[in-house]
Amino acid sequence: MARNGEARAKILAAADALFAARGYDAVSMRDVAAEAGVAKAAVFYYFEGKDALYAAVLEGYYRAHEAALTDALAREGDLRDRLHAVVDAYVDFAADNVRYARMVQRKIAGGGGDLTVVRQNLGLLLRGVEAALGDAVPAHGPLAARHFFVTLSGAVLNYFTYAPALEGAWDGDPLSPEGIAERRAHLHWLVDTLLAALPSSAPA
Amino acid sequence: MARNGEARAKILAAADALFAARGYDAVSMRDVAAEAGVAKAAVFYYFEGKDALYAAVLEGYYRAHEAALTDALAREGDLRDRLHAVVDAYVDFAADNVRYARMVQRKIAGGGGDLTVVRQNLGLLLRGVEAALGDAVPAHGPLAARHFFVTLSGAVLNYFTYAPALEGAWDGDPLSPEGIAERRAHLHWLVDTLLAALPSSAPA
DNA sequence: GATCGGTTTGACCGTTCGGTCAAGTTTTGA
DNA sequence: TCAAAACTTGACCGAACGGTCAAACCGATC
Structure with a gap:
């Protein structure tokens, strides 16, 4: 070799x-x-060892994920466009790296191990969503950006992690291009619906 | 002994x-x-062995979870009331059994092992949500009950699994009674907003 | 063709794992 | 009271693990 x-x-x-x-x-x-x-x-x-090997694999995913997200977050446009771009980037990335969603969820739910690298990645996303939402949303309380962040990222990631457990309940493979496209449409509808219901955009 | x-x-x-x-x-x-x-x-x-021991632990959680959910699903009332009851039951259970959310997520994301027991539990929930939503929602496509199920259960469960990774980003402990109450309020707002946006309830 | 540094290997080490087993202890019931 | 049944134990087993190491390999460079 x-x-x-x-x-x-x-x-x-x-x-x-x-x-x-x-x-x-x-x-x-x-x-x-x-x-x-x-x-x-x-x-x-x-x-160096097993831990280092696992970290190297995860690191590659995180770099690719970060790149995909910073692109989407840097987009110009109104709030709706930017949120759609973020969701699309998230879905694209998860779809192209189905393994990634599982590895992240496992890392978080795994208990042991330091979560600093996960925390950094989540922090990046959270700050992005917070910046995107801006003052369309209250700073505190049940409608704060944090909650939308958890809800949205859960809605994206959970689809991919739950897929193997949803087999019988879905018609066809949830991870097929058609299944993912349908999920993407659901998420776009979700974003639009939530935005329309936010207090500050109610008058429009 | x-x-x-x-x-x-x-x-x-x-x-x-x-x-x-x-x-x-x-x-x-x-x-x-x-x-x-x-x-x-x-x-x-x-x-019998380690697998059986783990299964026994998980089984206990599943039985308790099932009991909590069937109670909520059997409630009388309109769609909104029933969905709130289901969400409340889910949140209560996850809050009372913080370990549970982690164990389920780990089991799903873990790859190995048979998911039949998880699949059964998810199926119960899914059928419950499908029955509750009834014909308020189309049978197919991005607004089908399945998608709301994944979105809602993700919104509930992810809060608890992400909690340890969200430390710095939250003010205070996300798992404190106040944090959970705020999350519950967010979820109720979410359910109300989604219901209001559904085609069949638009005229109302 | 000698040599030298990066690469690749098989054999090996100590540890820990899930699981077994025969022997001992305690509880039960006639 | 005593034997059978239920329970508890420490010692033990083979297998698999992460990791090490000295020796062999191999493509350059002189």
Whole structure:
């Protein structure tokens, strides 16, 4: 091998697939090495240990996610346009990286481990939504931006994490292009409905 | 010991606390035994194995959850009242059993393991919401009951699972009585807003 | 063709895991 | 009172884990 970072890339891809499919504990370094077609010691040559390997996989997702979101947040336009762009970026990213939603939810619900990296990513999103909503929304109370943030991000992410558990209840695969398109339409309707109901836009 | 199911109950309580705090893999049968103040072999005397122990813990939560929900679903009243009752029951249950939200999310996002028990519980909820919404909502498309179900249950559950990751972003503890009350108000506002926007109730 | 640094490997280590088992203790019921 | 049933235990097992290491490999450079 030795050419370029070929071995490293193969290890990272294998770890990505395995961690996303089975979770952290159910994947052994032997599994990763076998999936990558490499000796187990090679995995330790490129990564300090199992934690570092998992962090590297997650880090890649976070960078891609951040890029997708900052693009959407930087958009010009009115509130509705910007929120739609954020939701679209979120859905696109989750759809292109179905593993990501699962890994994030697992990290949050997992209990152990430091949540600082998750906290940073959530913080970025929250501040984005807060900035986008601006003074269309009260600073405190049940209609504060924070609550819309939790509600919206839950509405996006949960669809993807719940998908495998919703099998029988859906007609067709929830993760098919048609299913995702329908979900996207639901989310757009949701954003429009919530915006229309906000006190400050009531007179319009 | 030997009196009643005392040992069994202590093991179950210990497993509950440990699984909820650390997750499945990070808890060993030795940990459970130590926490319960019992020999490791005793754990295997009462439960077939680690999977069975985890299933027993989850089962208890599911039964309690089911009871809370069927009560709410059986309520008389108009659509709004019934949906508020369901949301309240969901929030109450999640607040009283903070561990539960984490365990369910972990089970769903965990990848491995059979999701049949989760699927059954989700199915119960989904059918409840579908029945409650009745023909206030189209049978297919982005406004179908399924989507509201995912959106609403995500809005409820995610608040509790995200709580530890939202620390800095919230003022005060999101899981304090005040925080939960504020979230409940948000959810009620959400239900009312969505209902008001539904096509069939537009004329009203 | 010798050598040198980055790469790859198989063999190995100590630890911890889920699970078993035979022996001991306590409770029960006739 | 005593034997059977229910319970509890410490010692033990094989397997799998994360991680280490010295040796071998391999493509450059001189």
